[in-house]
Amino acid sequence: MSQASLELKPLIITLFKQLGLYTQASNIASDNSHNDFNTLEVSRLLKKHQISFSVIHPSAKNLHLAIHPFLVIPENEAGFIVRRQGNVFEKLQGENTWQPIDLTQLNDKANVFLVESLPSSKKNVQAFAAQMSKRTKWYRPVFWLSLLSSITGLAVPLFTMAVYDRVIGGQTPSILPSIALGSVLAIGVLVSTRLVRAQILATTSNRFARDLSEITFYRLLHMPLMVLSRVGISNHIARMRNAEKVRMLLSGPGGGGLVDLPFTLIALLAIMFLSGWLVLVPIGMLLLYYLVMKLLTRYVQAASPTISGEYQNAMSELSKNLLQLKAAGDTEGWQTKFIRQARENSRQNFLYAKRNGLNAAVAHSLSLFTALITVFTGIFLVLDQSISPGALIACVMMIWRITGPAQLAFSSKQKFTMMDIAVKQFDRFMQANTEQSELRLDTPDNSKPPAVAFQHVTLRYSAEGEPALAGVNVEIEPGELVAIIGPNACGKSTLLLSALGVLDAQAGFVTINGKNLKQYDTAIFRQWAGYSPSQPDIFPGTLAENIRIAKPNATDQEIIQALIDAGGQSFFNSINNDLSVDLLGENNAMLSAIEGSYINLARALVKQSPLLLLDEPLPHRNPTSKATLINTLTNLKGHSTVLFTSHDQDLIQQADKVIILDKGAVVYAGPIPDKTPQEQPTSSAEQESSING
Numbered sequence: 001m002s003q004a005s006l007e008l009k010p011l012i013i014t015l016f017k018q019l020g021l022y023t024q025a026s027n028i029a030s031d032n033s034h035n036d037f038n039t040l041e042v043s044r045l046l047k048k049h050q051i052s053f054s055v056i057h058p059s060a061k062n063l064h065l066a067i068h069p070f071l072v073i074p075e076n077e078a079g080f081i082v083r084r085q086g087n088v089f090e091k092l093q094g095e096n097t098w099q100p101i102d103l104t105q106l107n108d109k110a111n112v113f114l115v116e117s118l119p120s121s122k123k124n125v126q127a128f129a130a131q132m133s134k135r136t137k138w139y140r141p142v143f144w145l146s147l148l149s150s151i152t153g154l155a156v157p158l159f160t161m162a163v164y165d166r167v168i169g170g171q172t173p174s175i176l177p178s179i180a181l182g183s184v185l186a187i188g189v190l191v192s193t194r195l196v197r198a199q200i201l202a203t204t205s206n207r208f209a210r211d212l213s214e215i216t217f218y219r220l221l222h223m224p225l226m227v228l229s230r231v232g233i234s235n236h237i238a239r240m241r242n243a244e245k246v247r248m249l250l251s252g253p254g255g256g257g258l259v260d261l262p263f264t265l266i267a268l269l270a271i272m273f274l275s276g277w278l279v280l281v282p283i284g285m286l287l288l289y290y291l292v293m294k295l296l297t298r299y300v301q302a303a304s305p306t307i308s309g310e311y312q313n314a315m316s317e318l319s320k321n322l323l324q325l326k327a328a329g330d331t332e333g334w335q336t337k338f339i340r341q342a343r344e345n346s347r348q349n350f351l352y353a354k355r356n357g358l359n360a361a362v363a364h365s366l367s368l369f370t371a372l373i374t375v376f377t378g379i380f381l382v383l384d385q386s387i388s389p390g391a392l393i394a395c396v397m398m399i400w401r402i403t404g405p406a407q408l409a410f411s412s413k414q415k416f417t418m419m420d421i422a423v424k425q426f427d428r429f430m431q432a433n434t435e436q437s438e439l440r441l442d443t444p445d446n447s448k449p450p451a452v453a454f455q456h457v458t459l460r461y462s463a464e465g466e467p468a469l470a471g472v473n474v475e476i477e478p479g480e481l482v483a484i485i486g487p488n489a490c491g492k493s494t495l496l497l498s499a500l501g502v503l504d505a506q507a508g509f510v511t512i513n514g515k516n517l518k519q520y521d522t523a524i525f526r527q528w529a530g531y532s533p534s535q536p537d538i539f540p541g542t543l544a545e546n547i548r549i550a551k552p553n554a555t556d557q558e559i560i561q562a563l564i565d566a567g568g569q570s571f572f573n574s575i576n577n578d579l580s581v582d583l584l585g586e587n588n589a590m591l592s593a594i595e596g597s598y599i600n601l602a603r604a605l606v607k608q609s610p611l612l613l614l615d616e617p618l619p620h621r622n623p624t625s626k627a628t629l630i631n632t633l634t635n636l637k638g639h640s641t642v643l644f645t646s647h648d649q650d651l652i653q654q655a656d657k658v659i660i661l662d663k664g665a666v667v668y669a670g671p672i673p674d675k676t677p678q679e680q681p682t683s684s685a686e687q688e689s690s691i692n693g
Contacts (some may be wrong), residue, residue, distance in 0.1 A: 007061075008037035012045060015081050018069040018092070019118060020378050024049045027441035031524055039073060039111055047218060048436060048523065052130075058106040063089075068115040075109040091125020127430035128423045131211060138204040140260060145197040150263035153401060154270050155186030155396035161274070164390030182346060189684055201259070212426065222434040222522075225502050226461075232535035243295040260405050267401040274391040281377050282402050285370040289403070290362075293410040296362055305348040311341045312422065363410060367403040374399055382445040436523040442519045444512060444528050449641040456508035457498060459664075469505065469665040476657065479638040484645045485611070485654035489663040492645040493534060496613045497644060500531050512611070521681040530604035534616040543599070544579040550603035562606035565632040566626030567618075567676065569599030594622070605632070612636065614644035618651055641671040 008400055028045060029497065048054050058072065067082045069092075073079040081092040083475065087546070103112075130333045133230035135531075143637040159179050167176050196665045220228065224238035265647050272279035310359070371406075378392035387395075453476065468491045476482050484492045497503040499510055510517040530550070554562075556579055563572050571594075575581045583599075601617050618629055626648070633654055646652055653672065660668040 008042065010072070010080050011081065012037070012042055014092070015069060016049075018081060018083070019051075019115065021049065021051075021118070023441050024060075026444065027521055027524075030443040031521070032446075042071065042073070046113065050434075050436070051115060052117040054114050054116060056112050056114055058103040059108060059333050060111055063103065063112070063114065067116065067684050068116055070115050071113040072103070072106070073111045073113070074233055074557050085124040126427060128212075131208070131215070136167045138624050140198055142197055142200055145193045145200070145258050146263055147266075149193040149197065150260065150266045150401075152193070154267070154398065155190070155445065155598050157182055157216040157270075157397040159183040159186075160206045160397060161388070161390035161394035164391075164393055165388045166216060169388070173398075173465070179433060197259070202463050213553050216426070216429070219432075219434060221429065224435055224504055225497075226504055227266070227432065232431060258409065261409055262403050264402045267398045271382060271395045275378065275387045275395050278374065278381060278387070278395060280377055281374050281426050282399055285366065285373065286402065288365050289370075289406055289410075292366065293359070293363060296359045297410065300352070300359050301311065301354050303348070303352045305345065307345050307348055307351055308498055309339060311345040359410075363407045367400070367407060370400050371396055436558055440518060442515060442520050443521055443524050444530060444611075446610065449479040450513045451478045451497060451511075451637060452611070452641055452643070453511045454495070454508070454572055455496075455511065457495075457505045457510060458507040459494060459498060459503060459505045467664045469498065471508070472638070472661075472664070473508075473665055474640060474645070474659055474669045478641055480656045481633055481637050481642045481650045481654060482644070482657045482659060484643060484659045484661065485652060486661035486667070487648070490661040492661060493662075495659075495661070496531070496615050496643060496645065500529060500613055501525060513585060528607075528611070530607040530609040530612040531613075532597075532600045532604040532614045532617055536593055538596055538624055540583055540584050542580045543575070546583055546599055547602050547606055558606055563598060565605050565628070566598050566601035566633075567622070568602060569626040569628065570622075570624065571595050571598050572693075586658050598625075601629075610641045612640050612641050612644075614642065616646060618646060627649060631641055 013025045013029050016022070016028065016504060043053075043055070053070075054158070062086065064084065069081055069083040071079060072082050081474050082103070082185075083089075083092070083098065084090050087097075089101050089103050091101040093099050162179050163176070167173055181419055268279055268282065271282065324383070374396055375392070378395060379386065381387045382389055382392055438578060454472045454474045457472040458467055462468045465531070469493075472491075472495065484495055494503060498505055499517075501510070501520070501522060504518075512520065512525075539549065543563075544556065544559055547562065549552050551558070559579060560572070560577075563569075601614065604612055604614060618626055630651065633642060633644075633651075644651075652658065655672060658668070658672050659666060
């Protein structure tokens with residue numbers, strides 16, 4: 001790690017203080033999870049604390065628009081903080097001493113983190129436009145390239161006119177080579193400008209789509225789980241795809257044609273210069289074209305498929321519920337419903353495609369009709385000797401430079417509609433609240449096990465559903481081993497997720513060491529706490545990579561020990577003690593739920609956290625693994641506060657305290673009774689223990 005990297009953390013803390021964000025600065029100072037600071041870490045922190053910024057070079061002109069102090073990180077030197085005072089830039093020296101600095105003397109490889117706006121409670125309703133405004137550099141070169149392309153595009157019609165009027169009409173073939181050379185040069189410039197412009201448009205659209213996808217993905221990761229669960233995974237995927245749709249607007253031949261649309265004025269001016277009043281023909285036809293295509297567009301949109309969503313949902317249901325359908329043995333009714341939907345979807349798509357074909361045919365016919373009217377009108381002007389035959393031919397050739405972009409604009413109306421919907425969806429999405437705010441910046445104490453308390457916690461997954469947790473009121477002492485038991489769907493997993501802060505209660509609150517859980521920085525808290533879900537979560541990659549998701553800097557020995565402590569010694573032996581084995585490779589694609597539970601539990605244990613939340617850590621009856629896990633939990637007593645759910649009586653008996661839930665409410669909370677449920681079956685609390693045994 002370089003010296004510059006070592007100095008970045010105090011520098012970023014100082015920057016936040018200069019920006020007036022003292023709470024955020026304190027949060028960064030107390031966060032020891034990221035000490036190896038680099039430019040990526042600086043970007044992460046600025047995004048996390050909702051500071052809008054851009055990374056530019058010191059020579060950029062928009063430095064003179066800076067209104068906030070910003071950060072400069074040279075290539076091989078220590079970074080520093082700069083502010084703008086009028087037209088002068090000043091560098092921060094010490095605590096609060098500013099000295100003038102000439103930023104133009106810096107190497108172009110230096111990174112300038114220009115702060116554009118600070119976090120605000122007022123949501124930006126034009127987030128898409130704000131992101132688009134950051135990429136204004138492409139406008140100017142595209143404009144000049146399009147202008148040059150449009151002018152050189154007139155070369156072929158003008159040279160054709162010269163051939164007819166001067167070479168053929170004037171009987172001067174000697175000038176033909178110079179005309180041919182000029183046309184070749186013009187076409188060469190035309191092709192070159194089109195290629196360069198296409199590259200700029202493709203690069204801009206790809207980068208913009210990439211940035212929008214990154215912003216969308218980042219925001220999805222930081223939105224409350226309750227909000228995300230109400231919308232559904234398919235809608236989140238649709239958001240990502242909407243961000244990608246911007247690529248279609250500028251890239252490809254369609255994008256170039258739309259850019260050329262304003263430059264059709266050049267062709268109209270050329271026609272007016274060559275033929276005078278003949279220019280009224282294409283202008284009139286453009287108006288007629290607009291009216292006809294507008295009516296046709298309404299006609300086509302009236303046939304837009306309405307069953308496509310149901311049809312896609314039916315296929316999604318098949319992929320999700322195929323096992324249940326086959327196990328039930330009643331697939332005929334579902335198949336009949338799907339066939340009806342498929343037929344109706346096919347009929348609607350056919351009608352829509354047929355009307356779209358009519359739209360394209362009419363557009364092409366109007367283009368031909370415009371050229372024919374121009375020819376017939378121009379003939380009278382030629383006979384009247386108002387224009388030359390070559391000028392008429394040139395005007396007819398230029399007609400296509402007017403009707404072509406116009407036709408493309410109307411055919412792209414659906415693309416514009418899709419883009420408008422995507423922009424509005426993106427703006428609405430960016431207005432949604434995330435978990436991170438300046439009120440949630442406390443960091444947990446990693447030196448000792450915490451006390452956990454549930455204060456009248458009530459949580460519903462939907463307004464019309466029964467509460468998953470109903471007035472839960474429990475206190476857990478530091479270092480206690482607590483078993484949460486009860487029948488299925490009684491709220492055990494929900495209680496753990498509320499303790500992790502993943503689920504927010506509608507009433508009541510959870511406290512950690514006496515502080516409301518909502519005061520803690522969500523990212524730091526979840527990196528600190530260890531959590532093992534009941535369902536195995538296996539990600540593409542090796543065994544070591546899967547466990548290091550919880551602790552990226554874990555050593556191989558720590559990973560092996562965590563896997564052994566989780567009871568996975570036999571599983572580790574079965575893969576020849578190889579941490580590099582690909583868990584989703586051809587030979588390991590069917591990992592069992594038991595093997596997945598070892599990995600889940602190892603992820604939680606490898607953190608060595610003072611707070612562990614374990615959901616069904618023993619989903620099987622392997623006596624060796626059970627004995628190992630019991631030994632692990634016994635060793636954790638006093639060193640970590642452990643909450644676990646289980647139906648295994650032997651595991652439950654190791655707990656210092658038991659919490660019995662039924663329909664989301666606490667039936668009993670306290671020490672395990674001295675006598676077993678079999679000896680005293682009369683107590684309601686002990687009956688619940690018998691259910692879980």
